[in-house]
Amino acid sequence: MRYERKYKVEGLNRAALEQMILVHPAAFEPAFPNRQINNIYWDTPNWDNAQDSLNGLSMRTKVRVRWYGATEDLIKKPVLEIKSRSNQLGGKILAPLPDCTWQALPAMVETQLQQGFPDQVHQPVLVNTYRRSYYRSMCGRFRLTVDGEMAYGAFLPWQFATPFEDTGLVVEIKYEAQEDAAADEIAAHLALRMTKHSKYMRGISLVCQPSVY
Numbered sequence: 532m533r534y535e536r537k538y539k540v541e542g543l544n545r546a547a548l549e550q551m552i553l554v555h556p557a558a559f560e561p562a563f564p565n566r567q568i569n570n571i572y573w574d575t576p577n578w579d580n581a582q583d584s585l586n587g588l589s590m591r592t593k594v595r596v597r598w599y600g601a602t603e604d605l606i607k608k609p610v611l612e613i614k615s616r617s618n619q620l621g622g623k624i625l626a627p628l629p630d631c632t633w634q635a636l637p638a639m640v641e642t643q644l645q646q647g648f649p650d651q652v653h654q655p656v657l658v659n660t661y662r663r664s665y666y667r668s669m670c671g672r673f674r675l676t677v678d679g680e681m682a683y684g685a686f687l688p689w690q691f692a693t694p695f696e697d698t699g700l701v702v703e704i705k706y707e708a709q710e711d712a713a714a715d716e717i718a719a720h721l722a723l724r725m726t727k728h729s730k731y732m733r734g735i736s737l738v739c740q741p742s743v744y
Contacts (some may be wrong), residue, residue, distance in 0.1 A: 533622070538723040545679050548700060549664060552677070555720055558669035568678075569724035571596045571661045571686055572731050573640060573653040577615040579702055584732050589615050593731060594653060596628070596640060602660060606631055611643055633687075655686040657734045660694070661701075673717055674705045695737045701728055 540548060552559050573594040574580045583591040593614040596599040598606050611626040626643055628636075637655055644653050667674050678701040682694035702723060706714050718725065 534704075534706050534708055536704045536718060536725050537716065537727045537728045538704075538721070539726045540700040540723060541698065543564070543675065543700070545664075545700060548677060548702070549571045551640050551721065552666055552675060555717075557673060557717055557720070559666040559673075559675055560669070561665065562674065563661060563665035563666035565664050566599050567598075567599050567601070567660060568663050569602050570658070570730070571636070571655050572657040572659075572734070573644070575651055575653055579651070581732065581735060584729055593729075594644065595731075596636065602658075604632060604634060606633065609636070613647065630668055650733065656739055657683065657731065658686050658694075659683045659730055659734050661730075668717075672706060672710050672712065676705070677701070678730075680701075681730070683730075683738050685738050696734065697737070699723060 573596075580591065580593055584593075586649040593616070595612050595614070596606075596609045597612055598609045600607065607630050609628045609631065611628055612623050613626075616622075624647075628639060628643075631639060640655070641653060644651070659682065661678045664677040665674070666676070678684070679699075681697040681699075681701070683697065684694040704714060704717060
């Protein structure tokens with residue numbers, strides 16, 4: 532499992548933030564071309580995953596399907612991800628899925644989830660997209676991402692519903708557990724305040740407004 536520190540940044544444009552990253556003493560450099568990330572989140576009819584996050588449980592799970600590129604009728608190279616989290620430590624199980632339509636995806640995912648959660652029913656509840664930039668420190672021990680152009684919408688079985696656009700940027704620093712002390716120095720040079728930020732919880736507060744609130 533790895534550590535993930537998140538920072539929600541408001542009032543700073545992307546170019547200025549990325550310039551701060553490029554002059555960081557850890558010598559961050561682009562690690563991968565920018566790309567659009569798309570997620571469809573699953574939860575139970577009782578919103579169990581959202582409830583766990585809202586209640587601040589140290590051990591919690593998140594279920595999503597992720598793919599890259601355009602949100603077209605055909606979802607290309609989707610991957611089912613089951614994320615587990617214990618405080619700031621996170622890990623995930625990945626299950627690649629075949630290309631499929633939005634209509635076919637829910638049944639395909641439910642079949643997969645029944646293997647790990649036989650006593651639960653899950654359903655797609657939220658879609659979100661954003662553009663991510665990737666950086667890696669010169670030493671290779673730290674990875675950093677910047678997410679912007681974030682949008683959220685309800686899941687419909689044929690398309691991404693009219694999205695709600697969100698402001699700000701999200702910065703994540705990712706590293707192995709043994710690097711936690713050194714990560715303090717990495718974060719200090721960015722002069723950002725760590726925040727509790729979940730794109731899933733942000734999205735359902737904007738779009739779904741479930742009874743967990």
